[in-house]
Amino acid sequence: EVQLVESGGGLIQPGGSLRLSCAASGFTVSSNYMSWVRQAPGKGLEWVSVIYSGGSTYYADSVKGRFTISRDNSKNTLYLQMNSLRAEDTAVYYCARAGGGSWGQGTLVTVSS
Amino acid sequence: DVVMTQSPLSLPVTLGQPASISCRSSQSLVYSDGNTYLNWFQQRPGQSPRRLIYKVSNRDSGVPDRFSGSGSGTDFTLKISRVEAEDVGVYYCMQGTHSKYTFGQGTKLEIK
Numbered sequence: 404e405v406q407l408v409e410s411g412g413g414l415i416q417p418g419g420s421l422r423l424s425c426a427a428s429g430f431t432v433s434s435n436y437m438s439w440v441r442q443a444p445g446k447g448l449e450w451v452s453v454i455y456s457g458g459s460t461y462y463a464d465s466v467k468g469r470f471t472i473s474r475d476n477s478k479n480t481l482y483l484q485m486n487s488l489r490a491e492d493t494a495v496y497y498c499a500r501a502g503g504g505s506w507g508q509g510t511l512v513t514v515s516s
Numbered sequence: 517d518v519v520m521t522q523s524p525l526s527l528p529v530t531l532g533q534p535a536s537i538s539c540r541s542s543q544s545l546v547y548s549d550g551n552t553y554l555n556w557f558q559q560r561p562g563q564s565p566r567r568l569i570y571k572v573s574n575r576d577s578g579v580p581d582r583f584s585g586s587g588s589g590t591d592f593t594l595k596i597s598r599v600e601a602e603d604v605g606v607y608y609c610m611q612g613t614h615s616k617y618t619f620g621q622g623t624k625l626e627i628k
Binding site: 438440447448449450453461462463464497499502503504506507508509 | 517553555557559564565566567570571576606608610612615616617618619620621622
C-alpha cells in the first residue's frame with residue numbers, strides 16, 4: 404500500500420528556516436517524480452516544487468531561491484528545505500507522488516512572530 | 517507561467533442532477549510526448565486532495581464512473597453524471613505539462 408507521511412511543520416518566526424520530510428512506503432521515491440503542494444488557510448491548492456527521477460527540480464516563482472526540494476534514496480524520503488520564511492508561506496504542506504496520484508495528510512507550517 | 521481558469525467557482529447542485537466544471541489553460545497542455553497532463557482533484561472538507569482523473573480522461577482506481585473528464589488543447593471539462601452527497605467539496609484542475617505546474621482556483625460543489 405502506498406503511504407506518504409509528512410512531518411517537520413510547526414511555528415517559526417519570519418526569516419527562519421524549516422525542513423519538511425515526507426516518508427514514503429509502498430513505492431520507491433527515486434523512481435517517481437514527487438511534488439510539494441501547499442494550501443494556505445481557507446485558500447486553494449498551490450504547487451510549490453517538483454523533483455523528477457533524473458534529479459531535475461523546478462519551483463514556483465513564489466519560493467524560488469528560498470526553498471530546496473531533495474530526496475534521500477536510502478531513506479525513501481522526500482524533503483523540502485525552507486529558508487527565509489515569510490508570513491505568506493503559512494500553509495499546510497502536502498507531498499504528492501507523480502501527478503498527484505497519492506498524497507500525504509499534510510503538515511502545517513505557521514510563520515509568525 | 518500557465519494560468520488555469522476554472523468556472524464556475526461555486527456550483528450548487530441538486531442531488532441526482534448532473535454537474536460540469538470547466539478548466540481553461542492559457543497555453544496548450546499537449547506535451548512533446550503527445551500526452552496532455554491535465555488532472556482533476558477532489559478535496560472533501562478536512563481531507564487531503566484525491567486525484568479523480570489523470571491525463572484528461574483516465575479515471576483513477578476506485579473513482580466512481582459517474583465522474584468523467586474530457587477536452588483537449590486548452591479546454592477541459594469534468595462532469596459528474598449524477599451528483600451524490602459524498603461529492604461535496606472543492607474540485608481543482610492541475611496542469612503537469614509545463615515544468616511549473618499550476619492549479620485552477622477551485623470549484624466548490626455544494627448540494628442545493
